[in-house]
Amino acid sequence: MDTNTADKLHHNIACSFCGLCCDDLTVQVENSQLRITDNGCDLCQAGFSEPLPPTAAVNRQPQINGHSCSLDDALARSAGLLRDSRQPLFGGLGTDVAGARATLQLADRIGAIVDHMNSAAMMRNILAVQDSGWMTTTLTEVRNHVDLMVVFGNGIAERTPRFYERFFNNAESMFGHDTRQRELVLIGASNDNELVQNSSRITRFPCAPEQLGTIAMALRSLVNGKSLQTENIAGIPQSQLLELVQRLRDARYSVVTWNSSELDFPHAELTVQACCELVKDINIESRCSALPLGGSNGDHTFAQVATWQTGYASRFSLASRKPHFDPLLFDGERLLSEQEADLLLWISAFDTRRKPPLSAVPAIVLGRAGMQCETSPEVFIPVATPGIDHSGHIFRCDSIAVLPLQSLRASGLLSVAAILQAITEHL
Amino acid sequence: MLIKLTAGTVYDPANGVDGEVRDIYIRDNHIVGTPSADEKIDTEYDLRGKVVMAGAIDLHTHIGGGKVNIARTLLPEFCRSEPGENDTRPRSGCSRATPSTLLAGYRYAEMGYTSAFEPAVLPVNARQAHMEMADTPILDTGGYAMLGNDDFLLRMLSTGAEQQLINDYVAWILHATQCVGIKVVNPGGISAFKFNQRKLDLDETTPYYNVTPRSIVSRLSQALYELGIPHPLHVHASNLGVPGNFRTTLDTMEAAAGLPLHLTHIQFHSYGTEGDHRFSSAAAEIAEAINANHNISADVGQIMFGQTVTLSADTMHQHANHQHAHPNKWVCTDIECEGGCGVVPFRYRDKNFVNAMQWAIGLEIFLMVDDPWRVFLTTDHPNGAPFTSYPHLMRLLMDRSFREEMLLQIHPEVAAHSRLAGLTREYTLYEMAIMTRAGPARILGLKDRGHLATGAVADIAVYNVDKNRQRMFECPAYVFKSGELVVRDGDIWNVVRGNTHVVRPEFDSGIEKSLSDYFDRYHSIRIQNFRISDDEMANHIGSPVMVTDCIARSNR
Ligand code: SF4
Ligand SMILES: [Zn+2]
Numbered sequence: 001m002d003t004n005t006a007d008k009l010h011h012n013i014a015c016s017f018c019g020l021c022c023d024d025l026t027v028q029v030e031n032s033q034l035r036i037t038d039n040g041c042d043l044c045q046a047g048f049s050e051p052l053p054p055t056a057a058v059n060r061q062p063q064i065n066g067h068s069c070s071l072d073d074a075l076a077r078s079a080g081l082l083r084d085s086r087q088p089l090f091g092g093l094g095t096d097v098a099g100a101r102a103t104l105q106l107a108d109r110i111g112a113i114v115d116h117m118n119s120a121a122m123m124r125n126i127l128a129v130q131d132s133g134w135m136t137t138t139l140t141e142v143r144n145h146v147d148l149m150v151v152f153g154n155g156i157a158e159r160t161p162r163f164y165e166r167f168f169n170n171a172e173s174m175f176g177h178d179t180r181q182r183e184l185v186l187i188g189a190s191n192d193n194e195l196v197q198n199s200s201r202i203t204r205f206p207c208a209p210e211q212l213g214t215i216a217m218a219l220r221s222l223v224n225g226k227s228l229q230t231e232n233i234a235g236i237p238q239s240q241l242l243e244l245v246q247r248l249r250d251a252r253y254s255v256v257t258w259n260s261s262e263l264d265f266p267h268a269e270l271t272v273q274a275c276c277e278l279v280k281d282i283n284i285e286s287r288c289s290a291l292p293l294g295g296s297n298g299d300h301t302f303a304q305v306a307t308w309q310t311g312y313a314s315r316f317s318l319a320s321r322k323p324h325f326d327p328l329l330f331d332g333e334r335l336l337s338e339q340e341a342d343l344l345l346w347i348s349a350f351d352t353r354r355k356p357p358l359s360a361v362p363a364i365v366l367g368r369a370g371m372q373c374e375t376s377p378e379v380f381i382p383v384a385t386p387g388i389d390h391s392g393h394i395f396r397c398d399s400i401a402v403l404p405l406q407s408l409r410a411s412g413l414l415s416v417a418a419i420l421q422a423i424t425e426h427l
Numbered sequence: 428m429l430i431k432l433t434a435g436t437v438y439d440p441a442n443g444v445d446g447e448v449r450d451i452y453i454r455d456n457h458i459v460g461t462p463s464a465d466e467k468i469d470t471e472y473d474l475r476g477k478v479v480m481a482g483a484i485d486l487h488t489h490i491g492g493g494k495v496n497i498a499r500t501l502l503p504e505f506c507r508s509e510p511g512e513n514d515t516r517p518r519s520g521c522s523r524a525t526p527s528t529l530l531a532g533y534r535y536a537e538m539g540y541t542s543a544f545e546p547a548v549l550p551v552n553a554r555q556a557h558m559e560m561a562d563t564p565i566l567d568t569g570g571y572a573m574l575g576n577d578d579f580l581l582r583m584l585s586t587g588a589e590q591q592l593i594n595d596y597v598a599w600i601l602h603a604t605q606c607v608g609i610k611v612v613n614p615g616g617i618s619a620f621k622f623n624q625r626k627l628d629l630d631e632t633t634p635y636y637n638v639t640p641r642s643i644v645s646r647l648s649q650a651l652y653e654l655g656i657p658h659p660l661h662v663h664a665s666n667l668g669v670p671g672n673f674r675t676t677l678d679t680m681e682a683a684a685g686l687p688l689h690l691t692h693i694q695f696h697s698y699g700t701e702g703d704h705r706f707s708s709a710a711a712e713i714a715e716a717i718n719a720n721h722n723i724s725a726d727v728g729q730i731m732f733g734q735t736v737t738l739s740a741d742t743m744h745q746h747a748n749h750q751h752a753h754p755n756k757w758v759c760t761d762i763e764c765e766g767g768c769g770v771v772p773f774r775y776r777d778k779n780f781v782n783a784m785q786w787a788i789g790l791e792i793f794l795m796v797d798d799p800w801r802v803f804l805t806t807d808h809p810n811g812a813p814f815t816s817y818p819h820l821m822r823l824l825m826d827r828s829f830r831e832e833m834l835l836q837i838h839p840e841v842a843a844h845s846r847l848a849g850l851t852r853e854y855t856l857y858e859m860a861i862m863t864r865a866g867p868a869r870i871l872g873l874k875d876r877g878h879l880a881t882g883a884v885a886d887i888a889v890y891n892v893d894k895n896r897q898r899m900f901e902c903p904a905y906v907f908k909s910g911e912l913v914v915r916d917g918d919i920w921n922v923v924r925g926n927t928h929v930v931r932p933e934f935d936s937g938i939e940k941s942l943s944d945y946f947d948r949y950h951s952i953r954i955q956n957f958r959i960s961d962d963e964m965a966n967h968i969g970s971p972v973m974v975t976d977c978i979a980r981s982n983r
Contacts, residue, residue: 011955286623289761
């Protein structure tokens, strides 16, 4: 890995600020200030260019109850709190592979409950998979094969800004297809059509998020040759859905996508499942794949590491010498509001805005330097950001590619892994 | 640190030692010769009456990479009951068929295994595979990178690229992915599935590229031969699980044209179509071909009855098999114009004719292949069964009367339709040491593993003699990894970290230029971020590399 941290231009840098993990960025470094000069998007520009607080600033110092302290004191205090806790919760968990490994090692040692800050969104996909599985594809596959793309929900441009640029409007495909002929279908309240450069045909079926599942189920029935008893499905004439079904059947390689983080309504996993079952049934005759998009704050990274180390992605407990998963019981927000946890260890190394939920439970916060908590936690330790202040690894949203992250400046801040290691030594 | 293992009964086939009582000395990580009389022995183990073998090596087990995580996600129920609450291993874990990585490492060591190889590393997913293996404690590991459904290779074949270019690409992939061998899965078939083709025979051509699986096998095996990669092309042949597929398997052997070829989980590729069920054993034909062709080796992929999950890059056949999913849920994924992944849970039933025949076919192959150096003990974990069933499998092979007892318990027609009942062979301890130690080391080119002579890495398993071979192999008295005691009386004693086996064939780096351009135009990762560096392996992934030599050969 390139660890030359002098002021300069860095090429082929990977971005950790959404699940696409674009790795074609050029980043300019001047006096520890970063700027994306090539490729990238607003989201990543904001993530990379957030200024490092001055060395003397409070939120670049370890604190105990809001007062600056030495790192050693902060570590010792953290270790003491962890030792005394009867039911610790490890939340946030915005970190890289090394941070996830260190988190799980410590959680296993002290018997913590583990829940990532994005687990509500993660669970919508995971519960659907646990119930019936799915057929999916990955980004390079989409970039080269897709000829019909169906987007469920409010669009994917906001949370994965470069998706269309890199995977739909790409200039050429491996198989010599004219990518300008690609077709896009938007089901939901999406304005993605404004971003798409060259699709020959964009079809929109506006609907409320809660109706997405109904539409997916109706499409599935039609794919299976069943007729529906009603003329309109969520306001869409059956004839239009039939026409879409025909296009899905005729497509060389259709892709159905959604971002589970915006399906924020009760039992949204059933909507995900409806999309997945639709995809499976199209594959009886032709090819179609699901592409679950989204991701931020190392959620896919944490999910992957936790799954191989414990069997579960999030919302599990290591309290009983055996991983125990329960998506309701071990929901971190619930544990905090019900005060079922007596200590929170909150980790957010990418995003200063992802602060611990307000609660009466005492907290140790490992936050990206510059994070300003509403109320002072018991302990605050500023941490380095992976891919900016230190090298590391992050998983892309398709959980197939693992991108290396580089150290781009010497901030003197310690990584989450290093701090958790040090806390463990204080235990 | 000098350790003496005193007077154990040693089985060390690589050095022709068949049950001789010997002392073995370990200095630090290695086995050394008899020290001079004035040297102080730090620790001595009295191994009188115990059996000593090199640490076992599993050359085909799915313990790393995205597909296992997909299976873990799909099957949380596998975690609920296993292991029990009173588990005392250093880190917690769960599941038998899809064990969490730490548990997998402990469990392998608890049976005397000290190395394991992940056979299905997708190049784009190689980092994850190595991370998972790095988190599998105690074991040394290695991976086989999958080629043969990747656009770049198929494109080269379809445009008639010279063998030299193919060699360069194969070598580059081995470097970039930090792998020790190359595997091909349903050559061309995974790619064909993406073009909605559901079947591909050895001499049919793939959509878009118009290349045959036969040419993929022959060009890749040629490349490995010329590059001097010790491990032959590792082949998951076409037509997995399809009745009558033994002919494809025989033809695939022929496609190698005398070059070394390893056929993996060959049990799943040894099916005929005779009888009322249109499903029969072709183990005899397959074993005969292996016996006759010394360039061919195979691992069996034995099935055992019970619940497991099948994971394979072969999306074409996994998708076709999804209606057998038990429980009824499954995953198929197309991956990066490079490969795929299909995960289908499955319960093998002893009263089901086909399943019971599969069990018999695997055992027939073990017992009918004459040369234990060319057949390897695997269950294709977890496809045939979890690796924890190895001791049971060893007993089946070493104890004829136990085997016959088992045969009586399964579907009654199997005894009539297979030759198993007539096979009297019982594997000896010496043969078992070949099949699980010396043989895998030799076929992987690992000169300092799988044996117990001076200079070998001190990976050693010590077993209490027990007529019940299952009990014997389930619970070693001692296991040493690189000279450290890691298991005592079948329990983890101490945890060490493993390393990663790699090969570094020479190649013309000119290939990088075309690859770099190709990545930029079509892929979603830059080539600079695709390659895994040695520093990453050691310091970030957590498993430093160990290089096995390659001796390039001129083309034949
Ligand atoms: S799209 Fe996502 S990964 Fe790509 S540059 Fe923007 S924030 Fe980063
Ligand atoms: Zn396999």
